[in-house]
Amino acid sequence: MAIYHIVLFKLKPNTPPARLQEWIAAAQGMVGQIPGLQRIDLNPPDPSSASRAQGFDMGLVAVLDKPETIGVYAAHPAHLA
Numbered sequence: 001m002a003i004y005h006i007v008l009f010k011l012k013p014n015t016p017p018a019r020l021q022e023w024i025a026a027a028q029g030m031v032g033q034i035p036g037l038q039r040i041d042l043n044p045p046d047p048s049s050a051s052r053a054q055g056f057d058m059g060l061v062a063v064l065d066k067p068e069t070i071g072v073y074a075a076h077p078a079h080l081a
Contacts, residue, residue: 001066001067002038002063002064002065003063003064003065003066003067003069003070004061004062004063004064005060005061005062005063005064005070005073006059006060006061006062007059007060007062008056008058008059008060009056009057009058009059009060010055010056010057011057011058020058024042026081027040027042027060028040028042029078030076030078030079033076033078034072034073034076034078034079035069035072036064036065036066036068036069036072036073037062037063037064037065037069037073038063038064038065039062039063040060040061040062040063041060041061042058042059042060043058043059044057044058044059045057045059
């Protein structure tokens with residue numbers, strides 16, 4: 001059974017786009033490094049629903065293979081970085 005770990009972020013004002021792209025690349029790079037992490041997606045709110053985003057600038061969905069993987073994911077050096 002897949003586990004979906006969902007996180008919403010409020011970015012610091014004036015976060016440079018280049019820094020944001022580095023962060024996205026690092027997050028996506030965890031796939032293949034962290035056992036059980038099957039997929040990770042990051043995106044800003046869709047313009048059609050941005051008015052309901054309550055100030056959140058970015059969403060992350062990590063798909064993990066089983067509940068036990070959450071602890072592995074959380075403690076892994078690639079995630080902590």
